[in-house]
Amino acid sequence: MPHWFLTFALAAIAHPMLHLPDVDGVDRRPLQVAKAHANAVFFVTHDCPISNYYAHEIRRICDEYSARGLSCSLVYTDPTLPNVDARKHAEDYGHGAYPKMVDRAHALVAATGATITPQAVIIREDESIAYRGRIDNFYAALGKPRRVVTERDLRDSLDAVFSGRPVPKPEVSAVGCYIPDLSAFPKQ
Numbered sequence: 001m002p003h004w005f006l007t008f009a010l011a012a013i014a015h016p017m018l019h020l021p022d023v024d025g026v027d028r029r030p031l032q033v034a035k036a037h038a039n040a041v042f043f044v045t046h047d048c049p050i051s052n053y054y055a056h057e058i059r060r061i062c063d064e065y066s067a068r069g070l071s072c073s074l075v076y077t078d079p080t081l082p083n084v085d086a087r088k089h090a091e092d093y094g095h096g097a098y099p100k101m102v103d104r105a106h107a108l109v110a111a112t113g114a115t116i117t118p119q120a121v122i123i124r125e126d127e128s129i130a131y132r133g134r135i136d137n138f139y140a141a142l143g144k145p146r147r148v149v150t151e152r153d154l155r156d157s158l159d160a161v162f163s164g165r166p167v168p169k170p171e172v173s174a175v176g177c178y179i180p181d182l183s184a185f186p187k188q
Helices: 003-013 049-053 055-068 083-092 107-112 153-163
Strands: 038-044 070-076 100-102 119-123 129-133 139-141
Touching: 038 055, 038 107, 038 153, 049 055, 055 070, 055 153, 070 083, 083 100, 119 153, 129 153
Parallel strands: 038 070, 070 100
Antiparallel strands: 038 119, 119 129
């Protein structure tokens, strides 16, 4: 078994019962997956232009793959963001009806190894991480968008998961805003 798979599997399995309240106060467990399903956890920030650019694509992916068994969660990584502001941001940018959480203790960040916003993590039904990385290759680098998307890493990974095939590239570097350590934020 490849070393990366063990690392991903252990990261998710160590925290399957991890739960956070969403912005409406409902308890959520984004690392716990129903049988024959997968969860996509999207890490975002309200003030990252690249993260905001992807809002509509995140919604399209969640809408298109829901019939195949995909559940989605939007995770804001700024622990100082009030729930009301996260809710308004999601509405303003056209996010869907999927749960929105503010990861105040960076518990999901740590459990999944997320480092950038936007970044997607696919959790399989066995609660292992199938994919972690960019949504697609629209951004070649910070401030350098491409004219045309030529690689749809997240969609390719979802297609593989739902077809029972190995994910072609289980980890792909994301371009966006770094998720700072909690010490970078003012104490609440």
